[in-house]
Amino acid sequence: MEKNKPNSTLQKPLTSSMEDYLEAIYNLGKEKRVVRVKDIAKTLGVKMPTVTNMLKTLSKRELIDYEKYEYLELTKKGNRIGKEIDRRHNVLRNFLVSILKINSKKADEEACKMEHAISHSTLERFVEFMAFLQSCPRAGAGWLENFDKYLQHDRDPNKCLEWMKEFSDEFKDTMETIKEEDKGRGTQQR
Numbered sequence: 001m002e003k004n005k006p007n008s009t010l011q012k013p014l015t016s017s018m019e020d021y022l023e024a025i026y027n028l029g030k031e032k033r034v035v036r037v038k039d040i041a042k043t044l045g046v047k048m049p050t051v052t053n054m055l056k057t058l059s060k061r062e063l064i065d066y067e068k069y070e071y072l073e074l075t076k077k078g079n080r081i082g083k084e085i086d087r088r089h090n091v092l093r094n095f096l097v098s099i100l101k102i103n104s105k106k107a108d109e110e111a112c113k114m115e116h117a118i119s120h121s122t123l124e125r126f127v128e129f130m131a132f133l134q135s136c137p138r139a140g141a142g143w144l145e146n147f148d149k150y151l152q153h154d155r156d157p158n159k160c161l162e163w164m165k166e167f168s169d170e171f172k173d174t175m176e177t178i179k180e181e182d183k184g185r186g187t188q189q190r
Ligand code: FE2
Pocket: 023, 085, 089, 111, 112, 113, 115
C-alpha cells in the first residue's frame, strides 16, 4: 500500500535555491563533460558541505544523479528545469542590458532573482516585446500602442511596415503644414 502512495517530496514546488543549483549545474554541464561538487561551490560561492546537503535533496527529488561522491549529472527532469531557468535568465538579462541599459554585472544578479518569480506567460511577453522592438519602427507618439496591436495581429512583422508607412505619411503631412505656416509668417513679416 505504502508503495502506491504518491511521493509528496517529488511534488513540492522547487525553492529558488534549488532552481539556482539546477541552473548552475546545467551551465557547468555545457562547459565540461562532468560536473564536480567543487565547481558548483565555486560558481555559487557557497561552502562544500552546503552544496553536499543540497545535492542530497536534489537527488531525492530525482533531479540529479549523484551516486559517486565527487561527480554528478542532471536527470532528464533536472535538465529540463535547469535549461528553462537558464533561458529565463538570458531573456531577462537581455532585456535589462539591451533595453534598460543596466550594466551586465547588475543585470546578471537581478535576472537571477527575477527568474524564479516571473510567470511563464509574462516571460513570453518579454520575449515578444523584444521581438517587437526589433521589427517595429520606433516612431510616432503612438508607437508603443502598436505593441498591443502587434500582439492582436499574431505578431505579424508586416503590420509594422503598414504602421511605418502610416507614420511616414502623417509625418510628411505635418512637415508640409509646418512649411506652409512658415511661409505664411514670412509673408506677414515682409
Ligand atoms: Fe540565474
